Amino acid sequence: MWKFILYEWKYWLRSPMTWIFLIINTLMVMGAVSSDQVTIGGSIGSVHKNAPYVIQFYYGVMSLVCLLMTTAFMNASANRDFAHDMYQLVFTSPIKKRDYYFGKFIGAVTMAIIPLLGVSLGSLIGPLMPWAQPERYGYAAWNGHLLGIITFAIPNTIIAAVLIYILAIHYRSNIVSFMGSMLILVLYGVSAGFTKDIEKEWLANLLDPFGFHPENIISKYMTIDEKNIHGVALTGAFLINRLVWTGVTLAILVAAYFKFSFSAKCTIKYHRIFTFSPLVPHPF
Amino acid sequence: MILKIDNLNKQYSNGVVALSNVSLAIFSGMFGLLGPNGAGKSSLMRTLATLQDADSGSVMLGEIDVLNNKEEVRKILGYLPQEFGVYPRTSAVELMDHLALLKGFIHKGERREMVAHLLVKANLYEHRKKAVSSYSGGMRQRFGIAQCLIGNPKLVIVDEPTAGLDPGERNRFYNILGEISENVIVILSTHIVQDVKELCTHMAIMDKGKLLFSGNTDDALQQIKGKVWERKVEKAELPKYQNEYKIISSKLTGGKPLIHAFSLTDPGYGFAKAEENLEDVFFANLNDLV
Numbered sequence: 001m002w003k004f005i006l007y008e009w010k011y012w013l014r015s016p017m018t019w020i021f022l023i024i025n026t027l028m029v030m031g032a033v034s035s036d037q038v039t040i041g042g043s044i045g046s047v048h049k050n051a052p053y054v055i056q057f058y059y060g061v062m063s064l065v066c067l068l069m070t071t072a073f074m075n076a077s078a079n080r081d082f083a084h085d086m087y088q089l090v091f092t093s094p095i096k097k098r099d100y101y102f103g104k105f106i107g108a109v110t111m112a113i114i115p116l117l118g119v120s121l122g123s124l125i126g127p128l129m130p131w132a133q134p135e136r137y138g139y140a141a142w143n144g145h146l147l148g149i150i151t152f153a154i155p156n157t158i159i160a161a162v163l164i165y166i167l168a169i170h171y172r173s174n175i176v177s178f179m180g181s182m183l184i185l186v187l188y189g190v191s192a193g194f195t196k197d198i199e200k201e202w203l204a205n206l207l208d209p210f211g212f213h214p215e216n217i218i219s220k221y222m223t224i225d226e227k228n229i230h231g232v233a234l235t236g237a238f239l240i241n242r243l244v245w246t247g248v249t250l251a252i253l254v255a256a257y258f259k260f261s262f263s264a265k266c267t268i269k270y271h272r273i274f275t276f277s278p279l280v281p282h283p284f
Numbered sequence: 285m286i287l288k289i290d291n292l293n294k295q296y297s298n299g300v301v302a303l304s305n306v307s308l309a310i311f312s313g314m315f316g317l318l319g320p321n322g323a324g325k326s327s328l329m330r331t332l333a334t335l336q337d338a339d340s341g342s343v344m345l346g347e348i349d350v351l352n353n354k355e356e357v358r359k360i361l362g363y364l365p366q367e368f369g370v371y372p373r374t375s376a377v378e379l380m381d382h383l384a385l386l387k388g389f390i391h392k393g394e395r396r397e398m399v400a401h402l403l404v405k406a407n408l409y410e411h412r413k414k415a416v417s418s419y420s421g422g423m424r425q426r427f428g429i430a431q432c433l434i435g436n437p438k439l440v441i442v443d444e445p446t447a448g449l450d451p452g453e454r455n456r457f458y459n460i461l462g463e464i465s466e467n468v469i470v471i472l473s474t475h476i477v478q479d480v481k482e483l484c485t486h487m488a489i490m491d492k493g494k495l496l497f498s499g500n501t502d503d504a505l506q507q508i509k510g511k512v513w514e515r516k517v518e519k520a521e522l523p524k525y526q527n528e529y530k531i532i533s534s535k536l537t538g539g540k541p542l543i544h545a546f547s548l549t550d551p552g553y554g555f556a557k558a559e560e561n562l563e564d565v566f567f568a569n570l571n572d573l574v
Contacts, residue, residue, distance in 0.1 A: 003385050014373075085369030089431065092333050093386035094358040 001099040001106075008077055008107025018114055021069045025118025026125065028065075029058055033126025040065075046224060049136045050123050052144025053219065053227035058119045059148025060212060063156035064188075067181050070112045070160045075177035077108035078168035091262045101169070101257050109161040116153040120145045138228050147231035151238065155246045156210050160184060162249040166256045205237040209245045214238040285346040285438055286311055287332070287469050292341035294327055294493075302327035303338065304493040310469055314461070316480030316501075317473040318566055319490035325473040326366055328490070329443045332471070333363040345439055345469075359388065362437035364428040366444045370416040376403060376427055377412045380434070387435045398434065406430035406460055422453030429460050440470045446479055458483060477563045487562075489569045496569040504565045512568075513545045514558035532567040546573045 012018050031038035033049050041061035044054050081087040090100075123145075127137045160181065167180040188210065195213065198204040205214040214237040219227070232238065287310040294303040302324045319325045330336045332343065334354040343350035350357050370379055380399040389395045403409045406426040411419070416427055425445055432440060442461070446454045461483065464470055472483060480487050480501070488498035497504060512532065517525055522541055525531060529545040536542070544558055545551060546568055558564070 007382065011371075080371065084371050085367065086371060088333075088335060088363065088365040088368055089383060090386060091335060092358055092361055092363045093383065094355050094388055095386050 001103040004099055004103025005107040005110075008104060008111060011077075012073065012108070012111035012114075017072065018111060021066075021072075021115035022118045022121070025062060025066065025115050026121040027118075029062065029119045029122025030126045030129070031122075032058065033123045034129040034132040047227045048138040050127055050140060050144075051138060051228045052141045052147065052231040053222070055119065055123050055144035056148040056151065056231040057215075058123065059116065060152040060156070060210070060215065062116055062119050063152045064185070064210060066112075066116055066157070067160050067185060068178070069115050070157055071164045071177055071181040073108050073112040074105075074161050074164040075168045075174060077104050078165050079172055079174070079177075082172050097260065097262060098257070100262075101260055105161070105165055105253065108165070109158060112161055113149075113153055113157050116149075116157065119148060119153075141229070144231045147234065151215070151232070151234050151242060152211065155242045159209055159245055159249045162253045166252065169260060170256070202237065205241055206244060208241065211238065211241050211245070214241045285467075285469060286344075287439065287471075288344045289328075289332075290342045290344075292328070292331065292343065293339045294324075294331065294336075295339060301493045303331070303341075306341070306490075306493075306495050308488060308495060308498055310471060311486070312467050312469055313486065314470045314472060314484045316484035316487040317471060317490060318475070318477065318480050318487060318562075319473075320475055320570065322492075323490040324493040325475075325490055326443055327493075329366075329441050329471070329473050332439075333361060333365075333441050334358055335363075357439070359435075360438040362432035362434065362440040364425075364432045364440075364442040364445055366447075368428065370427075372417055373415055374417075375413050376408055376416050376419075376430075379416055379427075380431060383431050384434050389435065402430040402433055405433070405463070407456065422449050422456065425449060425453070425457055426460065429457065433464070436465075438468055440464060440468055441473075442470070443473050444475070445472070446474065446476060454479075477561070477566050481562050489566060491570050497565070501562065504562060505560050508546070508560050508564055508568050510557070510560075511546055511548055512558045512560050512564045513547055513551055513555035514542060515545070515553075515555045516540050516542050530571075530573060532564050532571065532573070 028038070028040065032040045033054075040058055044051075044057070047054055076083075081090050124140060126132060127134075127140075163184060164177055164181055168177045171177070192208070192212075195204050195207045198207070201217065205217065208214070215232050218236070218238055219232050222230070222232075234242065287308075289306055289308040289310075292303050292306040295301050304324075306324075306328060317325050317328070327336070331338050332350065334350065334357050338351060341351075345357060345360075348356045374382075377399060380403065381395055384395045384399060389398065400409070400412075403412050406429060408423060408426055408430065411423065416424065419427060428445065429442070432442065445461075446457055449457060458479075461470065461472070472479065474480060484501060486498075486500050487504060489496045497507075516537070517540070519541060522534065522543075525543055525545070529543075529551060530547065532544040532546050534541045534543045544564055544567075545555060546564075547555075550557075
């Protein structure tokens, strides 16, 4: 399996796409952290602009914003052998289906998290900008970065990546993959509207696949001082939500593995012409 | 090692019969599979290369059941598909290294040595650091044969390798192919009669999924010995000849059609005995004359 994971890593670390995405995210978050003109996911009020709570929240919002970036990674990795017509060479090698399927997934999903690290970079660079007002910042605290990565970046990327990977490897079409990711965003928006009114809090907490609802509930009663020092701890409903959704999607990934086959969708193209063509193709 | 194909059948979901009761024994050495486009050559090759399943029949490579024990076959298989692409921005060395890794060569040093050796063999060593996607058609096919030889395969399948190559490149390709050890089964599918004539001792002719002939090339020529007659005709006369004689082929020489007719006896009428060649065998078989 390592040969597939390493190949994806090598491929994406050398690809300009990874670094351009990282720069885009860094610039966006840097803008939000250093000025009031740029906001991500709404105004943050009078909390420090680089408070752990804020950084964790940015990780959450950006993990949604990055859905299309995740799609680009997963779609390209899943389809590379077909898009470049290499599958015949790859599939006639003595490789294991399991290694291929999960190796590519693990390789691509780990790389798809890299652009999100722009949140950390941006919030570290932001306060250093000449136009930034020093009184709006606290110390750079690591807990916000860590919590953001563990509670939002990793699980949300995995959740989106599984769905896109399955679509991509099954349909082998860029359009289906990107439509799929748009659909996830739209459905998420719609369902958020419905679950808002659910009175049973545990259900509402559970039904948000990207984890904002429990994060919101827990942080509702945090004071400004608390938000400046702590992020939203990964406990209780928040922890359950993250575990359930990551677990469910990983189970879907395993289920889809059994439907995946090397020999699906074989096409032969006949478009070569005869090198000598008789004037009478079929004399009799 | 012997590759034994027994009653192989394959029908595609759109109703096209790609293989119909194909039975064939292939021994070590170069074997030519001749047939027009759409004859089922590629279907047969892809089945042998474990890329697609047959509906019924069996294929045994020595002791290995090809249709059911694909992984064992893949360990000793070299396959050059009719068309293949490569990853972008990837040099020949990197791509070969990756493919060798997939073939199961985990040792880095061993891999590097083998890749270098094969690239020298394919005359690509000086271009090894260039992206394969920027290669010319001939270089690309030579890369194809190099990757096909990774790990000393016992069964080498090359599907229409010389289509689109200029004569010089074709010769270079033949030379590399000719150097493959004699103990290896090499199956070369092509619609170019010349390829088979120059490389193969044994051959088969396929059309519309059926096997029309199999045997050695001398036997093939024996089939039509003394039965092929040729004559230069005017273009306008061509339909008349088509009606009156069993025309095997007709091609332009110096702007005029030169027709080959099949006849057990001298047809007279200005026909002269033609030197029989595999092209005539090919067309005589396609047209059900022998």
